[in-house]
Amino acid sequence: MAIEFGYTISKPRAIDIDRNNLRKSDEILREMPELQTCIGCGSCTAVCTAGNLTSFNFRRVHTLVRRGEYRGAYEEMNKCMLCGKCRLVCPRGINTRGVVLLLKRKLGDF
Amino acid sequence: MKKVIVIGGGAAGMQAALRLRARGVEPLVVERETETGGKLRGWHVLFPSFTPAGELLSELRRRVRESGIEVLTGATVTAIAPRRVTLSDGRCLACDAVVLATGFTLFDARIKEEYGYGIYDNVVTSADLERMFAQGRVAKADGTAPRRIAFLHCVGSRDEKVCQQHCSRVCCITGVKQAMELRRMFPAADVFNFYMDMRMFGPGYEELYREAQQRCNIHFVRGRISEASPTIDGRLQIKAEDTLTGRPLRMSVDMLVLLVGMRANDDNAALAASAGLARSASGFMAPRDLFLGRVSAPVEGIFYAGTVTAPKTLGETLDEATAAADAAAEYLKA
Ligand code: SF4
Ligand code: SF4
Ligand code: SF4
Numbered sequence: 542m543a544i545e546f547g548y549t550i551s552k553p554r555a556i557d558i559d560r561n562n563l564r565k566s567d568e569i570l571r572e573m574p575e576l577q578t579c580i581g582c583g584s585c586t587a588v589c590t591a592g593n594l595t596s597f598n599f600r601r602v603h604t605l606v607r608r609g610e611y612r613g614a615y616e617e618m619n620k621c622m623l624c625g626k627c628r629l630v631c632p633r634g635i636n637t638r639g640v641v642l643l644l645k646r647k648l649g650d651f
Numbered sequence: 652m653k654k655v656i657v658i659g660g661g662a663a664g665m666q667a668a669l670r671l672r673a674r675g676v677e678p679l680v681v682e683r684e685t686e687t688g689g690k691l692r693g694w695h696v697l698f699p700s701f702t703p704a705g706e707l708l709s710e711l712r713r714r715v716r717e718s719g720i721e722v723l724t725g726a727t728v729t730a731i732a733p734r735r736v737t738l739s740d741g742r743c744l745a746c747d748a749v750v751l752a753t754g755f756t757l758f759d760a761r762i763k764e765e766y767g768y769g770i771y772d773n774v775v776t777s778a779d780l781e782r783m784f785a786q787g788r789v790a791k792a793d794g795t796a797p798r799r800i801a802f803l804h805c806v807g808s809r810d811e812k813v814c815q816q817h818c819s820r821v822c823c824i825t826g827v828k829q830a831m832e833l834r835r836m837f838p839a840a841d842v843f844n845f846y847m848d849m850r851m852f853g854p855g856y857e858e859l860y861r862e863a864q865q866r867c868n869i870h871f872v873r874g875r876i877s878e879a880s881p882t883i884d885g886r887l888q889i890k891a892e893d894t895l896t897g898r899p900l901r902m903s904v905d906m907l908v909l910l911v912g913m914r915a916n917d918d919n920a921a922l923a924a925s926a927g928l929a930r931s932a933s934g935f936m937a938p939r940d941l942f943l944g945r946v947s948a949p950v951e952g953i954f955y956a957g958t959v960t961a962p963k964t965l966g967e968t969l970d971e972a973t974a975a976a977d978a979a980a981e982y983l984k985a
Contacts, residue, residue, distance in 0.1 A: 556896070556899065556900040556901070557902070558900065559901075574865050574866070577865055578861050578864045578865045601897075608893060608896065610896075610898075
């Protein structure tokens with residue numbers, strides 16, 4: 542039985558670039574360099590079918606992935622219905638639906 | 652022939668003098684330093700085209716020389732009036748009008764102590780980096796190549812804490828340009844730009860930003876670095892919020908580049924007082940009208956060219972110098 546000390550230790554919330562392994566994200570960005578042109582406008586999230594019904598935030602998840610934060614990204618991407626509306630609105634012309642598929646292909650292990 | 656004193660021998664002053672001469676007026680350029688060129692002397696290549704700054708500088712100087720324009724160097728102006736300019740050595744120069752083209756002052760990065768400029772190694776300003784580019788050698792203090800570099804936008808701009816509320820306009824695009832140059836120099840290095848807003852207002856700027864993102868793999872993180880501190884292995888630890896993910900972010904870097912802003916010259920206050928001119932909240936000279944009198948002072952016979960009224964790009968500065976000279980020439984005709 543675990544001993545109860547009367548407090549818990551919170552996991553640090555900070556993104557630590559020194560500790561994160563950026564190899565995976567480099568690999569993703571090499572396959573789709575256009576993802577780096579994201580200007581964080583949030584149009585993709587604004588139109589997102591899944592995002593309007595669940596806590597799914599496509600912009601936030603792919604930004605986290607670019608910082609080497611992969612945990613949970615695959616599961617999040619499973620919420621996407623691949624409707625493709627995000628791709629219609631992205632002002633940078635990013636194939637956002639393609640990003641969803643790429644993240645699912647690359648991040649299954651995380 | 653009517654005579655106009657142009658105060659300041661930088662890009663604005665030289666261009667204004669050239670235009671005055673072309674309009675049949677006799678200009679006299681009064682420059683504080685021992686040579687003309689102003690801030691252009693410290694720059695290596697210019698955004699967004701990567702044109703060598705030296706090309707523009709030598710072309711302007713050549714034209715000034717060939718037009719036989721008189722240049723008085725090493726002369727500091729302490730007071731102005733439409734028909735008289737007073738120097739610090741007590742001399743009074745008579746004229747028929749004055750063009751004020753005294754430019755700006757670079758923000759002193761030491762004032763933002765939390766970034767450690769002048770305290771830790773490998774914290775440099777955009778102006779320092781430009782000098783390093785010009786010398787053809789960028790390296791850490793120990794002579795090695797940096798592997799991770801961070802740029803911080805808005806140092807000494809948009810910051811109540813240092814009494815500089817304005818945006819300096821040119822530092823965003825300078826940060827993009829310099830980040831690209833560093834990536835070219837150190838292909839294995841990671842470059843991060845920490846920005847508050849990306850202000851890509853000029854022709855070709857947004858295109859360059861996009862190229863920096865897509866082709867040069869520069870990481871743009873929205874958030875202001877709060878502080879830098881040295882690590883035990885001689886690197887710099889920086890902290891910020893990655894505001895687009897809502898999470899604190901930290902990392903160590905080998906070099907921190909501070910994109911220092913443009914601030915108003917300290918002597919604007921004395922010059923304004925001497926001629927009864929107004930200044931804007933951030934200390935730059937206030938033009939007569941923001942639409943129809945952009946190059947004129949509220950006092951007849953005094954004109955403004957370039958960054959003495961607000962931060963501007965070189966292109967805007969050169970255009971404005973032409974406009975100021977034209978306005979002065981028209982004024983003298985009347
Ligand atoms: S494709 Fe997926 S991420 Fe894009 S709008 Fe549709 S559900 Fe949202
Ligand atoms: S719409 Fe495009 S540019 Fe805007 S946040 Fe989404 S991916 Fe980025
Ligand atoms: S141009 Fe960019 S870096 Fe410079 S003050 Fe304005 S927002 Fe900040």
